[in-house]
Amino acid sequence: EDDNPLDQLPGPPKWPIIGSALSFIGTSNTDVLAMLRDFPEKYGYRYMIKVFGQRVLHIYNVEDIEIILSSSRNITKNKPYLFLEPWLGTGLLISTGKKWHQRRKILTSTFHFNILKNFSKVFEEKSRDLVHRLKQMPDEVDVASVFSDFTLYAICETAMGTQLDFEKSESSVKYKDAVQDIGKQVSNRLAKFWLHSDLVFYQTTLGKQFVKCLKTVHSFADSVIMDRRKKKISQEDFLMMQNFDDNSFNGTKKRLALLDFLIEAEKKGEIDLEGIREEVNTFMFEGHDTTAMGLVFGVMLLADHEEVQEKIYEECKSIFGDSDRTPSWSDLTEMKYLEATVKEILRLYPSVPFVGRQVTEDFMLGDVLVKKDVDILIHIYDLHRREDIYPEAEAFKPERFLDGEVRHPYAYIPFSAGPRNCIGQRFAMQEMKCALSEICRNFRLTRKAKGVRPTLKADIMLRPIEPVYVKFLQR
Numbered sequence: 001e002d003d004n005p006l007d008q009l010p011g012p013p014k015w016p017i018i019g020s021a022l023s024f025i026g027t028s029n030t031d032v033l034a035m036l037r038d039f040p041e042k043y044g045y046r047y048m049i050k051v052f053g054q055r056v057l058h059i060y061n062v063e064d065i066e067i068i069l070s071s072s073r074n075i076t077k078n079k080p081y082l083f084l085e086p087w088l089g090t091g092l093l094i095s096t097g098k099k100w101h102q103r104r105k106i107l108t109s110t111f112h113f114n115i116l117k118n119f120s121k122v123f124e125e126k127s128r129d130l131v132h133r134l135k136q137m138p139d140e141v142d143v144a145s146v147f148s149d150f151t152l153y154a155i156c157e158t159a160m161g162t163q164l165d166f167e168k169s170e171s172s173v174k175y176k177d178a179v180q181d182i183g184k185q186v187s188n189r190l191a192k193f194w195l196h197s198d199l200v201f202y203q204t205t206l207g208k209q210f211v212k213c214l215k216t217v218h219s220f221a222d223s224v225i226m227d228r229r230k231k232k233i234s235q236e237d238f239l240m241m242q243n244f245d246d247n248s249f250n251g252t253k254k255r256l257a258l259l260d261f262l263i264e265a266e267k268k269g270e271i272d273l274e275g276i277r278e279e280v281n282t283f284m285f286e287g288h289d290t291t292a293m294g295l296v297f298g299v300m301l302l303a304d305h306e307e308v309q310e311k312i313y314e315e316c317k318s319i320f321g322d323s324d325r326t327p328s329w330s331d332l333t334e335m336k337y338l339e340a341t342v343k344e345i346l347r348l349y350p351s352v353p354f355v356g357r358q359v360t361e362d363f364m365l366g367d368v369l370v371k372k373d374v375d376i377l378i379h380i381y382d383l384h385r386r387e388d389i390y391p392e393a394e395a396f397k398p399e400r401f402l403d404g405e406v407r408h409p410y411a412y413i414p415f416s417a418g419p420r421n422c423i424g425q426r427f428a429m430q431e432m433k434c435a436l437s438e439i440c441r442n443f444r445l446t447r448k449a450k451g452v453r454p455t456l457k458a459d460i461m462l463r464p465i466e467p468v469y470v471k472f473l474q475r
């Protein structure tokens, strides 16, 4: 076996060839999460696990995380992301090297401030509909499905310019179901290592369902893209809409979607049709489940903490007075307490609990040489619960983010950090703030299982094992 300085690091017992595989045999996804949680106590905040020759370096230290995430070199994702490739292609999330750099440049300019303001109109409308829907649900609600719909409608309208909630054609209903199913299928596959091989996976019922959903999702996205390309927005209209502000466009439904910017980029030869497909699918994936899970854990924590709800309610009252208008972009920017609350929700429940990298060139991690081909796993979830960084780490205290308690930029990384951070970070914050402010203005939240924190599982996303139920009582 090759010599590797990482083998000197602590970690679970290793045997020849199989490495530490025995430590994991027969453990479910939830147990693995629990086991990994115990490891730092035994092995410290930097340890190595080797399974069948693959070394995985596990990282929980702020300094180490900074070295890894701030690097512009080691930006290649590790293997689990590949299970998304049949759906997303090598879109922004999965691509690397030159392709990633080019795409990141195009998409960053698309996500600039003015455009986000444009998108925030969509959040307003969808939040109003969400409140309306919740008013018709007097009993405890399984919040996952409500928020999955909400975030899917919002991302579909901003990314593709398509209103899934009003468009009740058979193809759009099938699309919505398929997007939600694919997420579950990938997560299921990840949890069962025998399904990791393509040869096995595509023979199983799960694999066959996956292929069917992929077909639905791709053909829907393709037809939206084709329609939109045919429409041909004139250069003038495009520029005008790009500089959209609340007043000049009042009342019109004409808005630009992410897709329109990609079509513009296509005209300039910066991206091709296949590229547009990849990015539309990538944004549909990254932009919906993540925010939905944030909202699920968010309303659960709010239901447990009436005092936090009251503070949000008071903050809204100071902004809106007696008016029942929905929040504009600048209203949302003013909501400092709510902002701290959303940050605290994502500290305790970061929708993406780990990020992974595959090392493509040797580098020094402090005093240790990390060689090419090692996998790195950064434990966002556990970092966010370190007692030494967050006193009373398990407690839900939005005030942490008002008092400046959190100082180191790499100690709080729900959106990752560095060049490969989340491009939708501001989009997600505004969307969550919009939904939660509307909810707190209209309802008092409570739940039967008050104070009970759910058991979690983690794949690409952090999820509760049992459904979370919350009751929305009208104010």
Ligand code: HEM
Binding pocket: 077, 092, 093, 094, 104, 282, 283, 286, 287, 288, 290, 291, 294, 346, 350, 351, 352, 355, 356, 413, 414, 415, 416, 419, 420, 421, 422, 423, 424, 425, 427, 428
């Ligand atoms: C609470 C909500 C969200 C959380 C916690 C979150 C978290 C993250 C994290 C941790 C990454 C880095 C992943 C990695 O290193 O492998 C990431 C990347 C990304 N996110 Fe988000 N995200 C959220 C919402 C969104 C939204 C709403 C969008 C789109 C509108 C989005 C689009 C993306 C994209 C495209 C990437 C890949 C960026 C790149 O590699 O250049 N995310 N996100």
